[in-house]
Amino acid sequence: MTHPRPSPSPSILSYSCASLGLGICFLGISACDQRVAESTPPAPAPKAVEQPVAESASPTPPPAQAAEVAVTYRRPPFSWDTVPIYQMFGDGKRLLTDAELSIVAASSDFICLEKTHGLKKMRCTKLAAKREIERFKKIDPKMFCLFYFNSAYAFPFSKDTGVFGAEVVEEPFRSFLLSDPKTGEPKRRGIVRMFDVLNPEFRTWWAETVGKGVRATGADGVFVDQMHGNVFSRRKQQKEVDAAQAEMMRMAKKAIGPEKILLLNGADSPELFEIGDAFMFEHPNAARFLTKEAIVADWDLMKKFSAAGKISVWRIGVNKEPKEAKLVSEADLEKFSRERLSYYLAAFLIGAQPYSYFQYGWGWTLQDGALVEYPEFSKPLGAPKAEATRPDPAAWIFTREFEKASVRVDLAAGQGEIHWH
Secondary structure (H helix, E strand, O other): OOOOOOOOOOOOOOOOOOOHHHOOOOOOOOHHHHHHHHOOOOOOOOOOOOOOOOOOOOOOOOHHHOOOOOOOOOOOOOOOOOOOEOEEEOOOOOOOOHHHHHHHHHHOOEEEEOOOOOHHHHOOHHHHHHHHHHHHHHHOOOOEEEEEEEOOEOOOOOOOOHHHHOOOOOOOHHHHEOEOOOOOOEOEEOOEEEEOOOOHHHHHHHHHHHHHHHHHHOOOEEEEEOOOOOHHHOHHHHHHHHHHHHHHHHHHHHHHOOOOEEEEEOOOOHHHOOOOOEEEEEEOOHHHHOOHHHHHHHHHHHHHHHHOOOEEEEEEEOOOOOOOOOOOOHHHHHHHHHHHHHHHHHHHHHHOOOOEEEEEEOOOOHHHHHOOOOHHHHOOOOOEOOOOEOOOOOOOEEEEEEOOEEEEEEOOOOEEEEEEO
16 A cells, blocks of 8 residues: 655644635645645555666567557547646636636646645535536537545545534544544644544445546546555554555546546555556655666556556656755745656656656646646657667666657656757
């Protein structure tokens, strides 16, 4: 399972709420628990395979020309014409403007609306998601839009989960939460209550609620965040927690229906391989925590997922560390993201397979990169001519040829080059 992120501090997640109907003051929370995610070391990567890419002497056939794997669910209309992009964002205060809607739709046909999106405007994020999905599909009926749901934390942002924002959570919902053994009160990380995945009644409610959310919003599937099952609170029950989490995902897949996408945030769990339709490789602070060995291991998993007809989302959080106590401005973060794009995009393209998608930015809110127009994303790419090559097995330099681009990455030096033909 994916591993937990550190506790949100009260200063970050400062809100008080008697119930959703009395008003939610959560809008300081960034989407997908951004500040929590960005401060956390990533989950340990799967054991790296020394040379998962082919040697240059005998290149394999282009993966784009491989036989299509039959799947039951509908997938986004994947293409190598340009870099395949996945977008995920939210603005807790409002819906997208028409101009913003057009920018996002032009950048990607595979998106997810984050958990706080439109909360203040619509008072319910499920209603906000429904409205936005309708707007996106008017622009392009083929767009794939996912609904967000958290499997570990009881965020009370919709009609279905608003009960968890009450000062006192009544039964049966109280039993869905972990209890603090010292106080008997619902356990929290920061001030967010935590779900108890070992409760079978909770698992049933959670899966049914996910299914209702997908149907009500008209979404093409669901993105499930925080796949760890709060195991850090009960390490001795790791096996039971992992088994319960896997069962809940099976139930969720059944609840959303065979044609809908189940995108799980966590690519390092063998238990979930057969259950999930898509997997996110989340690297929230890549500059600090994403090693060269982890990148190679990701390539190997992306190849495995593609061979099984599954989708991969390689998410890079390109963060610039603050100097002393000075905050980093949005302008600085955008500038830094542009400076580092050639490296991370090259690293993605070296390992990209059919139905591999790239997500890039410095957070999860709408203002954290989703509206930035990177010229590289619209340049003609073309299908890969072969798998990547590693000329020197002792070095960390990899190259790959596409129909309209030549890619080189040096993982040891943290440098990448893309020459567009």
